[in-house]
Each structure stands twice: as C-alpha cells, then as structure tokens.
Amino acid sequence: xxxxxxxxxxxxxxxxGILIMILLALAMxxxxxxxxxxxxxxxxxxxxxxxxxxxxxxxRNLLTQEEERQRIAGHLHDDISSKLxxxxxxxxxxxxxxxxxxxxxxxxxxxxxxxxxxxxxxxxISHELLPPTLEDFGLIEAIKELGEQIRKTGAVDLQFTYxxxxxxxxxxxxxxxxxxxxxxxxxxxxxxxxxSLITIELFTKEGRNWLRYRDDGQGFDLNTIHRNGLGMxxxxxRAKMIDAQLHYTTALGAGFEALVSWQ
Amino acid sequence: MRTINIALADDExxxxxxxxxxxxxxxxxxxxxxxxxxxxxxxxxxxxxxLPEILLLDLxxxxxxxxxxxKVIRQQFPSILFIVLSSHINPAFILNMIEIGASxxxxxxxxxDEVVETIRAVAEKGFYYNTIVMDVIRDSLxxxxxxxxxxxxxxxxxxxxxKEVLQLxxxxxxxxEIAEKLFISTRTVDGHRNNLLAKLNCRNTAGLVVYAIxxxxxxxxxxxx
Numbered sequence: 001x002x003x004x005x006x007x008x009x010x011x012x013x014x015x016x017g018i019l020i021m022i023l024l025a026l027a028m029x030x031x032x033x034x035x036x037x038x039x040x041x042x043x044x045x046x047x048x049x050x051x052x053x054x055x056x057x058x059x060r061n062l063l064t065q066e067e068e069r070q071r072i073a074g075h076l077h078d079d080i081s082s083k084l085x086x087x088x089x090x091x092x093x094x095x096x097x098x099x100x101x102x103x104x105x106x107x108x109x110x111x112x113x114x115x116x117x118x119x120x121x122x123x124x125i126s127h128e129l130l131p132p133t134l135e136d137f138g139l140i141e142a143i144k145e146l147g148e149q150i151r152k153t154g155a156v157d158l159q160f161t162y163x164x165x166x167x168x169x170x171x172x173x174x175x176x177x178x179x180x181x182x183x184x185x186x187x188x189x190x191x192x193x194x195x196s197l198i199t200i201e202l203f204t205k206e207g208r209n210w211l212r213y214r215d216d217g218q219g220f221d222l223n224t225i226h227r228n229g230l231g232m233x234x235x236x237x238r239a240k241m242i243d244a245q246l247h248y249t250t251a252l253g254a255g256f257e258a259l260v261s262w263q
Numbered sequence: 264m265r266t267i268n269i270a271l272a273d274d275e276x277x278x279x280x281x282x283x284x285x286x287x288x289x290x291x292x293x294x295x296x297x298x299x300x301x302x303x304x305x306x307x308x309x310x311x312x313x314l315p316e317i318l319l320l321d322l323x324x325x326x327x328x329x330x331x332x333x334k335v336i337r338q339q340f341p342s343i344l345f346i347v348l349s350s351h352i353n354p355a356f357i358l359n360m361i362e363i364g365a366s367x368x369x370x371x372x373x374x375x376d377e378v379v380e381t382i383r384a385v386a387e388k389g390f391y392y393n394t395i396v397m398d399v400i401r402d403s404l405x406x407x408x409x410x411x412x413x414x415x416x417x418x419x420x421x422x423x424x425x426k427e428v429l430q431l432x433x434x435x436x437x438x439x440e441i442a443e444k445l446f447i448s449t450r451t452v453d454g455h456r457n458n459l460l461a462k463l464n465c466r467n468t469a470g471l472v473v474y475a476i477x478x479x480x481x482x483x484x485x486x487x488x
Contacts, residue, residue, distance in 0.1 A: 077323055077350065078323075081350040081371070082274075082275045082278065082350070083275075084350075084371070084372075085275065085278050085350060085371035085372070086275060086277040086278045086281055088371065088372050089278060089281030089282060089285060089375070090277075090281055092285065092374070092375050093281065093284060093285060096288075112374075115372060116372045119350060119370075119371065119372050123350065123351070123352070127353075132323075132351055132353075132356070133353065133355040133356065136322070136328070136330055136356070136359075137330075137355055137356075137359050141355045141359065142355070144355065145353070145354065145355045148354065148402075
C-alpha cells in the first residue's frame with residue numbers, strides 16, 4: 001500500500017517535473033522566438049532606413065545633376081553664346097573699317113562661318129543639357145519639340161495630345177521631372193521596344209493631372225527582367241520627388257504603358 | 264526719308280554698343296535708347312519722350328526676360344513692333360514668339376545687313392519673315408502641332424475682298440501697293456486690314472500672316488521667301 005502511495009507520488013512528482021520542463025521549454029521557445037522576431041524587426045527597420053537613405057541619396061543626386069546641368073547651360077549661354085554675338089558684331093565692324101582685298105574677304109568669310117558654327121555647337125550642347133524650350137515655354141512645348149525630334153529620326157511616329165494649360169501642370173521642377181520621365185520613356189521605346197508608334201497624352205481627370213505614355217512595341221515581363229533597370233528606377237525616384245504616382249502596364253508582346261498622375 | 268526710331272534690349276552691354284554703332288551708319292535708323300533687361304526696358308518706354316517704333320529684343324535676360332516683356336508690351340504698347348534677336352533659334356522659340364506677336368525673328372549671328380533690311384521691312388510692312396521663320400511655320404503645318412487659336416469657318420466670315428487683301432499682305436505687299444493692285448484707296452485697304460485683325464482675332468499684321476498660313480487661308484505658293 002505504502003509502495004503504492006510512493007509510486008503514485010513518484011508518478012505525480014515525475015509528471016509535475018515533466019510538465020515544468022515542458023513549460024520551461026515552451027517558455028524558452030517563445031522567448032527565443034520573440035527575440036528572433038525582435039531581431040528580425042530591427043534588421044528590417046535598419047534595412048528600411050538604409051533603403052530610405054539610399055533613395056534619398058539617389059534623389060538628391062538626381063537633383064544635384066539637374067542643378068548642375070542648368071548651371072552649365074546657363075554659363076554656356078551667358079559666357080559663350082553672348083560673347084560670340086559680340087564677336088560677330090565687332091568683327092563685322094572691323095571688316096567695314098578695312099578696305100577689302102580678296103584675301104581679307106576670304107578670311108572674313110572663314111571667321112564668320114566659324115562664329116556661326118561655334119554658336120550652333122554651343123546651342124546644341126546646352127540643348128542636350130537642358131532644353132531651353134522647357135525653361136521658357138514649359139512642358140507642353142518641350143514635349144512637342146521632343147516629338148518633332150523623334151519624328152525626324154524617321155524610326156518612330158509620335159503623337160502628342162494635351163488637354164490642359166501650362167499653368168495647371170505645376171512648378172518648374174515638376175515640369176522638369178515630368179519631362180525627364182518622358183525623355184527616358186522615349187529612350188526606352190526607341191532602344192528596346194522596337195515600337196512604331198508612341199502616344200503621349202496630358203489631361204486632367206478627377207482633380208488630378210495625368211500623363212499617359214504608350215508605345216506599341218514588344219513590351220516586357222515586369223516580374224522578371226527590368227529592361228534598363230537603373231533608368232526605370234530613376235523614373236520611380238523622379239515621380240516620388242514630385243509626389244506623383246507612376247504605374248506601368250506591360251507584358252511580353254503587349255506594348256507598354258506608363259501612367260503618371262499628380263496634383 | 265523718314266527716321267525709324269529703334270530701342271535695343273540686350274543684357275550684353277558690348278552687344279548693344281556694337282549694334283548701336285552699326286545702326287548709326289544708317290541715316291534712316293535712330294537708336295533712341297537701350298535697356299539691359301525687360302523691366303529696364305518697360306521703365307524706359309514709360310519715361311521716354313518718344314516711343315520706339317521698333318524694338319530689337321533679346322530673349323534671355325536676367326530680372327525680366329524678353330519673353331515676359333514682349334507679352335507686357337503687346338498688351339500695354341501695341342503700337343511698338345518687335346524683332347527678336349536671339350541666340351536661340353529653334354522652332355518652339357520662333358513659333359511661340361511669333362504667336363506672342365514678334366514681327367520678325369533673327370539669330371544673333373544674322374548679318375548686320377540683314378538686321379537693317381529687316382528693320383526697314385518691318386517698319387514698312389509690319390512684319391518680315393526670313394526663310395528660317397517661313398520654314399518653321401510651314402513645318403508646324405505638316406507636323407502635329409496645332410495652332411492655339413480656335414479655328415473659324417473662313418468661308419462664312421471673310422469677304423472675297425478681305426481674302427484678296429489677306430493674300431497680298433502675306434505676299435508682303437505694302438498698303439499703297441495693295442491699293443494699286445486692287446484699284447481701291449489706301450484707306451479702304453486699311454479698313455480691310457482692321458476688319459481682318461478683328462475677325463481673325465490677331466493683334467498685328469505678323470499675327471495675321473501666321474494665322475493665315477497656319478489655317479491654310481491663303482495660297483502659300485506665291486509667298487516670296
């Protein structure tokens with residue numbers, strides 16, 4: 001009987017012991033799980049921070065790049081084009097003050113041609129940096145001009161329609177980033193898409209401004225390869241910088257569409 | 264010979280001086296003042312005893328650009344004609360400035376003889392489009408660029424005589440020449456011109472020509488370019 005009691009005691013004791021151990025193990029498991037989760041969370045936070053920081057860095061780089069382009073384009077105009085204009089006039093006065101000889105005439109034609117050529121080159125370079133049309137006449141005129149240039153290459157037709165006024169588009173920086181987005185999209189269509197038609201539309205709907213860009217090219221799979229990954233990434237960043245939403249729709253063989261909307 | 268009063272607006276002092284010295288060689292052209300930017304120009308127009316008849320206008324200027332000041336002048340001093348003299352020579356600039364009301368558009372590298380010729384032509388006819396400008400206007404027709412004016416039903420609104428006058432204006436005939444060609448008085452020609460300006464909603468002869476070409480209102484085959 002006594003041994004029975006002892007036995008049952010032992011069983012109880014052992015049972016309790018096992019239970020305690022199980023509980024302990026469970027507690028430890030939960031604890032380590034939590035710790036792990038906390039660690040993961042911290043890691044994710046740092047990653048998000050790093051990503052945010054990286055994005056800020058990229059955006060700041062983009063902005064610096066634009067400012068620098070603007071600065072150089074400005075200098076090219078103020079310091080070179082203007083002075084070439086003066087040179088042109090002064091040279092003309094010089095030729096008028098000198099009795100003409102055949103040799104002088106020849107040289108003066110050469111100099112005049114050189115001035116004209118240099119002016120054209122400076123103009124082309126500063127246009128590549130920042131189209132003056134964008135600065136002075138705005139996004140609509142700048143897209144028209146870009147369309148004209150693309151049409152002239154003969155490879156692709158470009159149709160541009162707009163149903164909003166320049167004033168509603170937003171500040172100069174918005175116009176600039178939107179123009180760069182369009183420029184990059186056109187580049188992609190020309191380089192990778194083998195498109196024959198690009199359409200660009202600017203309009204307002206439900207209180208927002210919209211830019212729809214489409215090409216009829218071969219498209220690509222958004223999930224696998226990002227064609228021109230860095231370029232596309234920059235588009236996202238530019239959109240973020242002006243608080244715009246940017247969505248792509250494309251699939252292999254189904255053309256490409258980008259939809260930008262902003263307030 | 265009557266004197267054409269000119270004002271120069273350019274931020275580059277040496278350019279203004281050079282242009283003034285060149286223009287001074289011509290007895291019929293007188294530079295009445297210079298300005299270094301748009302707001303300086305407005306101030307001088309407001310305080311000057313004589314209004315300039317024609318303005319040689321640079322576009323890129325600090326404080327107030329040539330583009331901005333051109334819009335103000337169009338509104339406040341519609342009698343002043345302006346010739347753009349810019350280092351920017353591209354279709355967007357040319358079309359936009361002509362739409363604002365430029366009577367002519369020249370590059371900074373234009374030969375001074377061409378500048379003088381343009382000043383005289385603008386003084387006489389109100390506008391002067393050289394080959395570059397005409398090509399840009401024509402290209403804008405063939406391209407997808409749409410003129411900003413709303414199209415009107417030309418057939419209904421213009422009389423046959425008005426169409427004739429419009430055609431001759433675009434062919435760069437002066438008012439006395441048009442009068443002679445159509446056997447009417449110069450006053451009648453001016454009357455038709457004013458009607459055209461009102462009906463087509465244009466500010467000056469230059470605008471009339473652009474409108475006519477862009478809307479295919481005239482036969483461009485006869486244009487002297």
